[in-house]
Amino acid sequence: MRILLVCLGNICRSPTAEAAIREALAEAGLEQSIEVDSAGTGTWHLGEPPDPRMAAAAAEAGLDLSGRARQVSVDDFAEFDLILVMDRSNLEDVRGLAPDMRARERVRLFRTFEDGADGDEVPDPYYGGTGGFERVVEITRRGAQGLVDWIRAGGLERAADRVG
Ligand code: 4NP
Numbered sequence: 001m002r003i004l005l006v007c008l009g010n011i012c013r014s015p016t017a018e019a020a021i022r023e024a025l026a027e028a029g030l031e032q033s034i035e036v037d038s039a040g041t042g043t044w045h046l047g048e049p050p051d052p053r054m055a056a057a058a059a060e061a062g063l064d065l066s067g068r069a070r071q072v073s074v075d076d077f078a079e080f081d082l083i084l085v086m087d088r089s090n091l092e093d094v095r096g097l098a099p100d101m102r103a104r105e106r107v108r109l110f111r112t113f114e115d116g117a118d119g120d121e122v123p124d125p126y127y128g129g130t131g132g133f134e135r136v137v138e139i140t141r142r143g144a145q146g147l148v149d150w151i152r153a154g155g156l157e158r159a160a161d162r163v164g
Contacts, residue, residue, distance in 0.1 A: 002035045004080040010040030010069035012054040013086045019063040020144035039072035041093040057133035077103045084110040087121040113146040
Protein backbone atom coordinates (compact mmCIF):
# COMPACT_ATOMS: atom_id res chain seq x y z
CA MET A 1 0.00 0.00 0.00
CA ARG A 2 1.27 3.44 -0.89
CA ILE A 3 0.14 6.92 0.12
CA LEU A 4 1.15 10.18 -1.58
CA LEU A 5 0.94 13.57 0.15
CA VAL A 6 0.58 16.63 -2.07
CA CYS A 7 0.85 20.39 -1.49
CA LEU A 8 1.82 23.33 -3.70
CA GLY A 9 5.62 23.49 -3.39
CA ASN A 10 6.49 20.11 -1.80
CA ILE A 11 8.86 21.94 0.57
CA CYS A 12 6.60 22.74 3.57
CA ARG A 13 3.31 20.95 4.23
CA SER A 14 3.56 17.67 2.32
CA PRO A 15 7.09 16.72 3.55
CA THR A 16 5.89 17.42 7.11
CA ALA A 17 2.75 15.33 6.64
CA GLU A 18 4.93 12.58 5.19
CA ALA A 19 7.21 12.61 8.26
CA ALA A 20 4.24 12.74 10.66
CA ILE A 21 2.61 9.76 8.93
CA ARG A 22 5.88 7.78 9.03
CA GLU A 23 6.09 8.49 12.76
CA ALA A 24 2.48 7.38 13.39
CA LEU A 25 2.93 4.26 11.23
CA ALA A 26 6.09 3.33 13.15
CA GLU A 27 4.27 3.75 16.48
CA ALA A 28 1.54 1.42 15.16
CA GLY A 29 4.11 -1.11 13.84
CA LEU A 30 2.87 -0.56 10.27
CA GLU A 31 5.95 1.04 8.71
CA GLN A 32 6.82 -2.13 6.78
CA SER A 33 3.46 -2.45 5.06
CA ILE A 34 2.80 1.13 3.97
CA GLU A 35 5.00 3.44 1.91
CA VAL A 36 4.67 7.22 1.97
CA ASP A 37 5.95 9.83 -0.45
CA SER A 38 5.20 13.48 -1.22
CA ALA A 39 5.02 15.78 -4.24
CA GLY A 40 3.90 19.29 -5.21
CA THR A 41 1.60 20.69 -7.87
CA GLY A 42 4.00 23.58 -8.66
CA THR A 43 7.43 23.69 -10.26
CA TRP A 44 9.21 26.53 -8.42
CA HIS A 45 11.20 24.40 -5.99
CA LEU A 46 11.85 21.19 -7.92
CA GLY A 47 14.90 19.34 -6.58
CA GLU A 48 15.08 21.45 -3.42
CA PRO A 49 15.14 20.08 0.13
CA PRO A 50 12.38 21.13 2.59
CA ASP A 51 12.16 24.85 3.44
CA PRO A 52 14.64 25.55 6.31
CA ARG A 53 11.89 27.31 8.34
CA MET A 54 9.66 24.24 8.01
CA ALA A 55 12.52 21.85 8.76
CA ALA A 56 13.40 23.86 11.90
CA ALA A 57 9.82 23.83 13.24
CA ALA A 58 9.54 20.11 12.51
CA ALA A 59 12.91 19.33 14.15
CA GLU A 60 11.85 21.32 17.22
CA ALA A 61 8.91 18.93 17.54
CA GLY A 62 11.04 15.83 16.86
CA LEU A 63 10.16 15.28 13.20
CA ASP A 64 12.95 14.78 10.68
CA LEU A 65 12.02 15.98 7.17
CA SER A 66 13.49 14.26 4.13
CA GLY A 67 13.34 14.21 0.34
CA ARG A 68 13.66 16.67 -2.52
CA ALA A 69 10.75 18.46 -4.16
CA ARG A 70 9.19 16.79 -7.19
CA GLN A 71 6.04 17.49 -9.19
CA VAL A 72 2.98 15.27 -8.99
CA SER A 73 2.05 13.66 -12.32
CA VAL A 74 -0.55 11.41 -13.90
CA ASP A 75 1.87 8.48 -13.37
CA ASP A 76 1.34 8.81 -9.61
CA PHE A 77 -2.19 7.49 -10.06
CA ALA A 78 -0.72 4.14 -11.12
CA GLU A 79 1.59 4.03 -8.09
CA PHE A 80 -0.48 5.24 -5.13
CA ASP A 81 -3.58 3.83 -3.44
CA LEU A 82 -4.42 7.15 -1.83
CA ILE A 83 -3.41 10.73 -2.69
CA LEU A 84 -3.95 13.18 0.17
CA VAL A 85 -3.84 16.90 -0.54
CA MET A 86 -3.35 19.83 1.84
CA ASP A 87 -5.90 22.35 0.54
CA ARG A 88 -8.82 22.74 -1.86
CA SER A 89 -6.67 24.28 -4.55
CA ASN A 90 -4.43 21.17 -4.48
CA LEU A 91 -7.60 19.05 -4.61
CA GLU A 92 -8.77 20.74 -7.77
CA ASP A 93 -5.32 20.56 -9.40
CA VAL A 94 -4.65 16.89 -8.59
CA ARG A 95 -8.19 15.75 -9.42
CA GLY A 96 -7.67 17.51 -12.73
CA LEU A 97 -4.78 15.13 -13.45
CA ALA A 98 -6.78 11.97 -12.65
CA PRO A 99 -7.06 9.61 -15.64
CA ASP A 100 -10.63 8.54 -14.75
CA MET A 101 -13.44 8.95 -12.19
CA ARG A 102 -12.25 6.14 -9.95
CA ALA A 103 -8.78 7.64 -9.78
CA ARG A 104 -10.38 11.00 -8.93
CA GLU A 105 -12.00 9.43 -5.87
CA ARG A 106 -8.59 8.37 -4.61
CA VAL A 107 -7.67 12.05 -4.12
CA ARG A 108 -8.86 13.40 -0.77
CA LEU A 109 -8.27 16.27 1.61
CA PHE A 110 -5.77 15.14 4.28
CA ARG A 111 -7.69 16.89 7.09
CA THR A 112 -10.79 14.78 6.54
CA PHE A 113 -8.90 12.11 8.52
CA GLU A 114 -8.34 14.41 11.51
CA ASP A 115 -10.62 13.89 14.50
CA GLY A 116 -12.49 17.10 15.36
CA ALA A 117 -10.63 19.17 12.74
CA ASP A 118 -11.40 22.92 12.87
CA GLY A 119 -11.10 23.21 9.08
CA ASP A 120 -10.51 21.15 5.97
CA GLU A 121 -7.23 22.73 4.81
CA VAL A 122 -3.66 22.77 6.12
CA PRO A 123 -2.92 26.52 5.78
CA ASP A 124 0.00 27.43 3.51
CA PRO A 125 2.77 28.73 5.86
CA TYR A 126 5.13 29.98 3.11
CA TYR A 127 4.52 33.75 3.32
CA GLY A 128 3.79 33.91 7.05
CA GLY A 129 5.66 33.80 10.36
CA THR A 130 6.98 31.03 12.60
CA GLY A 131 3.53 30.26 14.04
CA GLY A 132 2.32 29.01 10.67
CA PHE A 133 5.07 26.40 10.47
CA GLU A 134 4.39 25.25 14.03
CA ARG A 135 0.73 24.92 13.16
CA VAL A 136 1.58 22.73 10.15
CA VAL A 137 3.41 20.35 12.52
CA GLU A 138 0.45 20.22 14.94
CA ILE A 139 -2.18 19.71 12.23
CA THR A 140 -0.22 17.06 10.31
CA ARG A 141 0.49 15.11 13.51
CA ARG A 142 -3.22 15.02 14.39
CA GLY A 143 -4.14 14.10 10.82
CA ALA A 144 -1.48 11.37 10.74
CA GLN A 145 -2.94 9.83 13.89
CA GLY A 146 -6.45 9.87 12.43
CA LEU A 147 -5.18 8.41 9.17
CA VAL A 148 -3.35 5.56 10.91
CA ASP A 149 -6.44 4.81 13.04
CA TRP A 150 -8.46 4.59 9.80
CA ILE A 151 -5.82 2.31 8.22
CA ARG A 152 -5.87 0.04 11.29
CA ALA A 153 -9.64 -0.21 10.92
CA GLY A 154 -9.14 -1.49 7.33
CA GLY A 155 -9.93 1.76 5.51
CA LEU A 156 -7.05 1.61 3.06
CA GLU A 157 -7.84 -1.94 1.90
CA ARG A 158 -11.47 -0.97 1.42
CA ALA A 159 -10.50 2.14 -0.54
CA ALA A 160 -8.07 0.14 -2.73
CA ASP A 161 -10.69 -2.57 -3.41
CA ARG A 162 -13.18 0.01 -4.51
CA VAL A 163 -10.78 1.46 -7.05
CA GLY A 164 -9.74 -1.98 -8.24
P1 4NP B 1 4.03 24.10 0.47
O1 4NP B 1 4.40 25.66 0.68
O2 4NP B 1 3.02 24.06 -0.64
O3 4NP B 1 3.47 23.71 1.79
O4 4NP B 1 5.34 23.41 0.12
C1 4NP B 1 4.76 26.52 -0.35
C2 4NP B 1 6.03 26.48 -0.87
C3 4NP B 1 6.39 27.37 -1.87
C4 4NP B 1 5.46 28.27 -2.36
C5 4NP B 1 4.18 28.29 -1.84
C6 4NP B 1 3.82 27.40 -0.85
N1 4NP B 1 5.85 29.20 -3.37
O5 4NP B 1 5.00 30.07 -3.72
O6 4NP B 1 6.97 29.16 -3.87
